[in-house]
Amino acid sequence: MIAWAMDSKKKKFREFSKTALVELRRGGVLENLRRDYLSLIAEHDLDNTAHIRKISDWVFYPFFCAMIPRFLPGREAKIIDWGGWYGQVTRILMEMGYSDVSNYLLDAPPHYDEFAQKFSLATIHGKEPNRLELDDASLDLFISSGVLEHVAEDGVGDEDLIVTEIIRVLKPGGWFFIWNLPAMLGSSEILAYVARKWRHERRFWLKEALSLLQRHGLTIELAAKHKFLPGSLTNIIAKRMDVVSMTGWDERLSRLFPLSIFARDYCILARKPGPIP
Numbered sequence: 001m002i003a004w005a006m007d008s009k010k011k012k013f014r015e016f017s018k019t020a021l022v023e024l025r026r027g028g029v030l031e032n033l034r035r036d037y038l039s040l041i042a043e044h045d046l047d048n049t050a051h052i053r054k055i056s057d058w059v060f061y062p063f064f065c066a067m068i069p070r071f072l073p074g075r076e077a078k079i080i081d082w083g084g085w086y087g088q089v090t091r092i093l094m095e096m097g098y099s100d101v102s103n104y105l106l107d108a109p110p111h112y113d114e115f116a117q118k119f120s121l122a123t124i125h126g127k128e129p130n131r132l133e134l135d136d137a138s139l140d141l142f143i144s145s146g147v148l149e150h151v152a153e154d155g156v157g158d159e160d161l162i163v164t165e166i167i168r169v170l171k172p173g174g175w176f177f178i179w180n181l182p183a184m185l186g187s188s189e190i191l192a193y194v195a196r197k198w199r200h201e202r203r204f205w206l207k208e209a210l211s212l213l214q215r216h217g218l219t220i221e222l223a224a225k226h227k228f229l230p231g232s233l234t235n236i237i238a239k240r241m242d243v244v245s246m247t248g249w250d251e252r253l254s255r256l257f258p259l260s261i262f263a264r265d266y267c268i269l270a271r272k273p274g275p276i277p
Helices: 004-027 031-044 061-066 088-095 112-118 160-169 189-196 206-214 231-237 245-253
Strands: 080-084 100-105 123-127 139-145 168-184 219-226 263-269
Touching: 004 219, 004 245, 031 088, 061 088, 061 168, 061 206, 061 263, 080 088, 080 112, 123 160, 139 160, 139 219, 160 206, 168 206, 189 231, 206 219, 206 263, 231 245
Parallel strands: 080 100, 080 139, 100 123, 139 168
Antiparallel strands: 168 263, 219 263
């Protein structure tokens, strides 16, 4: 029964992935928006922006955003892009027509105000790592794009406390969408370990990640690994191959056993009990 349930959640991800790839082939990967971001990044020579500089990383922002209408079609939905750095996910969702999206930042990155002004980013500034400055039951969707794994890095943040907070601020039936959550045996993490380069301090086994959500009452609607090829390799391939096609092939590889063992990240969609808003 458990194996069947997990297979159905992986199947749902395949369906969502197929929809997202169709959207990207039809509408592109918002390269004009990326160029606008790159212009500001270059102007200030900003660090920690490889996820925008590299098209092979950037593509996953429109890729996952394209999945959201599958479960949250109403463009008036209230959405938080948690720890969204320079607000690229917030802006992409705005480009898609979502009218109530905010970037939630505990610490704003350098020159953030210029990005917020240029891209009209609504921003909420948090005060405490384990407390969200948001009203109870106020959100339809809470997004973690490469953020949850960093919660406890400073020794103050607590994963259980912040998940409790996320549940508090979600409406009944509201969604918690996680992507780019690093897997324990991800190919990039292994290569970084061998080369003695930076890697994530916090990595997850799937059961561990699901347990964190389920023990606080969230229902898992979708769970799967994604991204098999190491980031250093995808960056090279993306210079020689259409990035959407490359992403599609990479997603297929991430589902093939035994390659799936070394897929880099998890995508998880969880829901707070209650009627879907």
